[in-house]
Amino acid sequence: MWRGGLIFVISITFFSLAVIAQPVPSEEENIPYLVTFGKNAKTSWGDDDFIHIFFFLIPENYKHPFFIGVYDPYTGGAIDEINGVFDTQTNFSFYGGFSCWSEKDAQTEHPRGKYKSGKLLASKIFGFEPKYDKQWYYFGPFNPAEGEYVQKFGGYVFKMISEGISGDDGNLYKYFLTSDANKNIPIEGANAFAYAYTFRLWDNPNQVSHIYPYIDDKTTSVIQSNFDWDDDGYIRFVSVAQKGRLEKVSGDDNWASSEFKISEEEKNTSLDIQIIKRKDPSVINNNVEIYVKNQYGELKAFYTIPIGGVPTYRYKIKVSKKEQ
């Protein structure tokens, strides 16, 4: 455990030297928007619980105030997904303090119980407010020390919960962890992670989205579960040891799971889960939820900035004389 934690800290510290941007979803993920549906929506629209939890990590050496930007936080306009009329309200609430991350109910694929653990630092409900159309709304300022200090992460952790409290439309939005109250200035070394990821897929079938669960050294296998994929394409796992393995995909309004063995080489690296759409014009407007557990049933976090970098399979050529 201690060794694994050390490697983790080293990895984050190492990676922090290179991280200069903090949008959520990140450029590496190539995901257009996160999505949260109003609680009256059908789960077949792609959100099984209408709650999305994201954690933000501020490195302990960062001592300045920070803000959380939410892009297009309201439900309405061109970006969001309408169901009849726009009547959805989404509550964005931001938490810090002890247990905001360490509470087990917060680290879950199905938020129940004490998932709103920690100290509520800010919250705002967004309904149909066109002034926020394609605009950023910034929460803050926040003091980094208000977060829950987690030694193995080497910094302070905060939690953002978006919850569709009414209506049945889909709220599509993005976050940005910024050092400025009015614009997006990245915080070096920061990161964001989630244990279950609900997001919107590109309508363009040539776009491939990625999410990056981190695999520690006690993981020997992972089980991926995905919801409401609508059989619209492929989910492919790529790693430093795996050039691409197709995993089971779900149909409409159901879950599908498959297991993936972890090799020694893959430990302490990130996996690249690629979400690839079929090249079919009819495959549009899809939202999907996904999470990954290890062999103990523990959720593996998806980091928007993959720990250790985007994993790349290294091809090797083997040559032998042909027998004559």
Place this chain on the structure above:
Amino acid sequence: MGMKRLKVFILFMFLVILTQPLCSQDKYKLERMPFSTSDHNEFSPYYFQGGLIYCSDKRRSYIVNYTDTSGKGQTPFDIYIVYKSDSVWRKPELFPGPINTISQEGPLWCAANGRQIYFSRNLFSTTRQMNKSTQKNNMGIFISEFITTGWTEPRAFQYNSTKYNVMHPAISEDGKQLVFASDMPGGLGGFDLYICKLGKNGWSQPKNMGKTVNSSKDEAFPFFYKTDRIYYASRGWNSKGGFDIFYTQKINDSWSLPQNMNSPINTADDDFGLIIDETLETGYFSSNRNGSDDIFRFESTLSGFKNCHVQQKNNYCYEFVEEKTSEDDLDNTMLYEWDYGDSAKQRVISGEHCYAVPGEYKVRLNVIDSLTGLVYFKQAEYLIKVEKIEHPYVTCDDVNTVGKSIEFDASETNLKGVTIINYFWDFGDGNIGTSIATTHTYDKEGIYDIRLGIDADSSNNPKKYCVYKTISVVK
């Protein structure tokens, strides 16, 4: 003779010696093995764990009585083993395990890297079986495996018969061909050689090796050299008398007419049971030229070149794979384009390519994602050095004609870091030659092993190299 004339004479003789072809000489020198005896018969040697296995009796003549056995009250041939220690042959011992019985055993052949033996034995090998049987106690082939506790109880070869003899097994180096001698009906006369091929269901039905191998007289005692040559004994063909030793070569999937090993291997007496080492330079055989069957060692006398190996063809063909990709990986969504570095490209999972000439080539692997259609260039690179094999090289036609001059050329020889001093040719018919390119004419058809020996110098360090190539000469 004045000094000047003497020098001219010596120079003349030296040039005569170097002029090719040179005079014939005995190809082998022989040595009777010290464990051979005058009172008993020793025959059919076989290499085994650094020593020799052979058959021996105590009283009888092998050739007369071997297959004419009722098995009752006769001294049997048994299998012995003898090792060499400090260049001295030690005392022979009976082969261990349940191989030797009161019946005839031997000769023997090792297969499966020494963990399996095939050997000849009477079908009924116990007193009880012999007394009970009303049938002739023919020879059969038996098989035993070596396990942790020793050799297993022998099991009978599937084509043994109480109606005829099946004996003298010999198996090719790759384990896929089995030759044996049999007097089964339908042969060409006496004992013939038969061949079985290994298939999914074991050994195939025996097939007579045909008129180019078998004569109307006896053929027996085969020895499989690698996969395409069989040494064997025959009383027919152009035997000098009794059994002579011949060899047949597989050329284009057909076995050639036999080549007589000639003197001093063959005599007017029985010469049989020859084995030969990988370099074709030394070996052993049996002969009753001194009265009883004895085992002799032979060694090539030509040119002092040792460890001659078969000439390999330059091979510029390679197989290319991605280290962790297999053809049957259904999950593989990546297609490969192999860029072989000589302007040739191939879109396959596992590539194969033959380069036209030696050289250095940079092989690149481009990857095509079959799901997205994206192409990732140069995902891996490999610098391949395509080189000629480093050894002497004989260039000549494989099939030639009796009476016509054949050109032999060593100029394709590839030896690095040495200065070649001399070339020596052994044409396989008793004639030799020198110089980098030479000619020779054969006056008899047959299979000939052409040896090319090279004397070279590497920083005042003399070196010798040798290869051989087999050619056929036809009428």
